[in-house]
Structures are given as C-alpha cells and as structure tokens.
Amino acid sequence: MNSTSSLPLQARRDQALGAGAPLFYSEPLHIVRGDGVELFDADGRRYIDMYNNVPCVGHGNARVAEAMAAQQATLNVHSRYLHEGIVSFAERLVGLHADGIESAVISCSGTEAVEVALRMARLATGRRGVIATDATYHGNTEAVIALTLAARRPDEHPDIATIPFPQRFRPITDGLDDDELADAYLEELAAAIDHLEASGQGVAAIILCSILANEGLPDIPGDFMAEAAQMVRDAGGLVISDEVQAGYCRTGRWWGYEVTRFEPDIAVMGKPMGNGLPLSATVASRELVEGFRAGTRHFNTFAASPLQAAVGHAVIDEIEDRGLATSVTKIGADLKAALAERAQGCPWIGDVRGHGLFIGVEMVVPGDDLAPDRARAVEVTDRLKDRGILASNAGAFANVLKLRPPLALQQSHADQFLAAFDAVLADLDG
Numbered sequence: 551m552n553s554t555s556s557l558p559l560q561a562r563r564d565q566a567l568g569a570g571a572p573l574f575y576s577e578p579l580h581i582v583r584g585d586g587v588e589l590f591d592a593d594g595r596r597y598i599d600m601y602n603n604v605p606c607v608g609h610g611n612a613r614v615a616e617a618m619a620a621q622q623a624t625l626n627v628h629s630r631y632l633h634e635g636i637v638s639f640a641e642r643l644v645g646l647h648a649d650g651i652e653s654a655v656i657s658c659s660g661t662e663a664v665e666v667a668l669r670m671a672r673l674a675t676g677r678r679g680v681i682a683t684d685a686t687y688h689g690n691t692e693a694v695i696a697l698t699l700a701a702r703r704p705d706e707h708p709d710i711a712t713i714p715f716p717q718r719f720r721p722i723t724d725g726l727d728d729d730e731l732a733d734a735y736l737e738e739l740a741a742a743i744d745h746l747e748a749s750g751q752g753v754a755a756i757i758l759c760s761i762l763a764n765e766g767l768p769d770i771p772g773d774f775m776a777e778a779a780q781m782v783r784d785a786g787g788l789v790i791s792d793e794v795q796a797g798y799c800r801t802g803r804w805w806g807y808e809v810t811r812f813e814p815d816i817a818v819m820g821k822p823m824g825n826g827l828p829l830s831a832t833v834a835s836r837e838l839v840e841g842f843r844a845g846t847r848h849f850n851t852f853a854a855s856p857l858q859a860a861v862g863h864a865v866i867d868e869i870e871d872r873g874l875a876t877s878v879t880k881i882g883a884d885l886k887a888a889l890a891e892r893a894q895g896c897p898w899i900g901d902v903r904g905h906g907l908f909i910g911v912e913m914v915v916p917g918d919d920l921a922p923d924r925a926r927a928v929e930v931t932d933r934l935k936d937r938g939i940l941a942s943n944a945g946a947f948a949n950v951l952k953l954r955p956p957l958a959l960q961q962s963h964a965d966q967f968l969a970a971f972d973a974v975l976a977d978l979d980g
Contacts (some may be wrong), residue, residue, distance in 0.1 A: 584609025587959050598963050600941045600955045606822030607868035608958040614825045614864045621860035635859035644833050646804050648813045653839035655832045656854040660794035660820025661689025663830040667816045670842040671788045677752030681742050683715035685946035687764040709751045711742035717768030719901050732772025743785045753787035760806030763795040766945030767903050767910040775812040794820040802879035802906035809905050827861045874957045882906040885964045911951035922947035937970040
C-alpha cells in the first residue's frame with residue numbers, strides 16, 4: 551500500500567477521490583469549522599458564507615445537532631415500522647404547501663426526489679414526455695441529468711423537449727411588452743408540446759425550478775409560470791415544481807412557486823430540509839403518491855427514518871421560531887437594492903435580480919451589456935474570497951455572481967459583504 555500522508559492535502563484528495571472532483575476557487579480553501587453564517591479555515595481565518603443554502607438555519611446549529619444526537623442515540627431504523635416522528639413530520643411538511651398537496655415520499659437527495667417525481671408523473675399519465683428549460687439542472691442520475699443534456703443532445707433524449715427559459719434581460723424577441731414577451735415564450739412551450747405529441751411520447755410533465763435558479767434567476771415576464779402550467783395540464787400533463795433551491799423560505803416565502811405565482815401538482819425539496827443531514831421529499835396529492843407506491847413498491851433504506859424526522863422537525867422549528875422568513879425578506883430586499891444601486895455606475899454589471907436571500911449579479915463585457923463575462927464572474931468570486939467572503943458563479947453562461955447564504959444571515963453580515971464587494975469594485979476599476 552502506497553502512503554500519501556506526506557503529500558499536500560489537495561494531492562492526497564486527487565488520489566483518494568480521483569482527479570477532477572470539483573473544488574471552488576483558483577486556490578482552494580481548507581475549511582475545518584462552521585458557526586452560523588461563518589466558516590473557518592485551517593489557519594483560523596474567518597469567512598462569511600454567502601453561498602451555502604444546505605445549512606439554511608446555520609452551520610453547527612445547536613438545535614439541529616441536539617435533535618440529531620438524541621434521536622440517533624434512541625432509535626434509527628428503516629421505514630417498515632410505525633413511527634410517530636416520521637408521520638408527524640410528513641404531515642407538517644405537506645401542511646406547509648398549497649391545497650391539494652397531501653402526501654409525501656421521503657428520500658435522501660434532491661436528485662432522488664426529482665426522479666420520484668418523474669416516475670410519478672409518467673405512471674399517472676401513461677406518457678413519457680417531459681419538458682424542461684434549455685439551461686436547467688435538477689440532479690445527476692442518468693435519468694435526471696438527461697433533463698440538462700437534452701438541450702445539447704436532443705437526439706439522445708427523445709422523451710425530453712426543452713424550451714428557452716423565460717427572461718427579460720436577453721429576451722427571445724426584442725421590442726415586446728411584458729405580456730407579449732410571455733406569450734412569445736409560451737409559443738415555444740406550445741411547440742414543445744406539439745413535438746412530444748407528434749413523436750408519440752405525449753406530455754407527462756413539465757419540470758421547472760420555481761425561480762429558475764440555475765438559469766440565473768431571470769426576471770420572468772408576465773404570468774408565464776401560471777399560463778405554462780395551465781397549457782401543460784390542458785395537454786394532459788402534470789406540473790412539477792423543483793423547490794430544492796427555491797424552497798424553505800429562501801425567497802421569504804415557504805415556496806418559490808408562491809413568488810412566481812403558480813401551483814404545482816408535484817413539488818420536490820432537498821438540500822436545506824436537513825441542514826446537512828441527507829433529507830429530501832416529493833409531495834403531491836394522495837392519489838398521485840399512492841399511484842406511485844402501487845406502481846413501483848419504492849423503498850429507500852435510509853429514507854423516512856426517525857433520524858430524518860427529528861432533524862426535519864428541528865429545521866422547521868428554527869425557521870419558525872427565529873422568524874427567518876421575515877428577516878430573509880427584509881435583508882434580502884435591502885441587499886438587492888444596494889447591489890442594484892452599485893450596478894448603476896459599474897459597466898460590467900449588467901443586471902441585478904433575485905428573490906429574498908437568493909440574488910444574482912450578472913457580469914457583462916463593458917460596452918456590450920448583453921455579452922456575458924464568465925471570466926469576470928470567476929475573478930470577482932476569487933477576489934471576494936481573498937476578502938473573507940465566499941460566493942460562486944452560475945447561470946446559463948456561468949457569469950452570474952451567485953449569492954445564496956444561509957437564511958440565518960444577519961444585517962451585519964450583509965454589510966460586511968457589501969464592504970468587501972465595494973473594495974473588489976474599486977480594485978477592478980483601478
């Protein structure tokens with residue numbers, strides 16, 4: 551056996567995990583501890599975390615840690631036994647959703663929750679076709695990553711049709727008012743429906759992140775989301791809202807679909823549900839869930855467990871008891887407004903947009919407001935890191951500075967971020 555203990559940590563990582571496992575930043579960080587909205591590296595340096603939505607109620611949250619430890623020390627088994635905790639957690643979860651959402655399938659990852667939703671829709675409708683946007687991401691199993699790959703390789707995925715994601719910044723057609731622009735995107739959806747019908751796949755579902763997070767948080771024109779949902783239902787399909795990033799009060803409301811004004815038939819959740827413990831869910835009507843269970847006999851050894859239930863309750867308790875939805879709304883609105891003000895005098899900020907504590911700052915080439923500048927976005931994230939702020943870049947062109955901190959972010963953290971961002975602006979303008 552070859553010893554690697556004398557090698558630098560990154561070299562050991564490449565050997566242990568295989569080179570190519572992603573790392574953030576040109577000079578990766580060695581993070582050893584988290585506390586609330588702060589992370590600390592191996593040298594003791596403090597960073598404000600403006601990126602990680604998984605620990606939504608804060609890194610090292612005491613209530614979550616205590617619930618996890620107490621339940622693990624008491625009982626943790628699979629779901630083939632009756633347990634009050636998991637039943638009450640599922641009841642509580644569906645009770646937070648729109649009317650018609652009645653039952654839950656508990657899983658361990660957002661990817662698994664999406665796969666359950668796709669299978670549920672296909673079983674219920676007897677059709678195969680699924681519609682997604684051309685810049686989406688919903689997970690990484692072979693079936694789910696196909697939703698992302700279909701835009702580039704349509705011939706390999708005949709059961710998936712993609713549409714241009716609705717946006718105002720780079721509209722599909724210039725010179726239209728808001729409602730006309732929404733109609734232009736709805737025409738693209740109508741063509742996708744026709745394509746799936748003509749191919750014999752039919753329409754089983756449309757799946758959309760309710761705030762189009764991976765697309766770059768675009769401002770969505772008109773009533774596109776509600777009208778798109780109705781068009782799909784008229785074609786015999788179901789509407790799946792991906793709430794993995796948008797849900798759990800990220801927008802200041804419990805669900806992103808409340809902000810973008812539509813109601814799903816199926817919703818999927820993940821990441822923040824367990825504040826780091828693997829926990830996700832697919833929720834729908836009892837009829838849809840029971841149809842899925844009857845048609846698949848689906849089971850996951852680690853899902854719907856007493857441990858997941860205890861942690862899931864603790865996370866919701868933290869959100870409700872600390873009034874995080876209110877603080878997300880206030881701090882997020884102020885932060886977005888402050889960034890929009892800075893964009894007015896900055897030639898390489900093309901747009902600022904988002905909801906609650908999920909904000910995107912679009913980097914463009916100075917002199918060409920629509921030309922995406924990915925290199926600038928990467929540079930900004932690196933320079934912010936050097937000033938103690940952790941962020942990332944995302945969007946259809948990977949040129950959007952992505953700000954998605956834990957919901958526990960306080961105004962003092964936002965102020966420190968803005969000070970660092972101002973210093974980066976000055977460095978780049980100098």
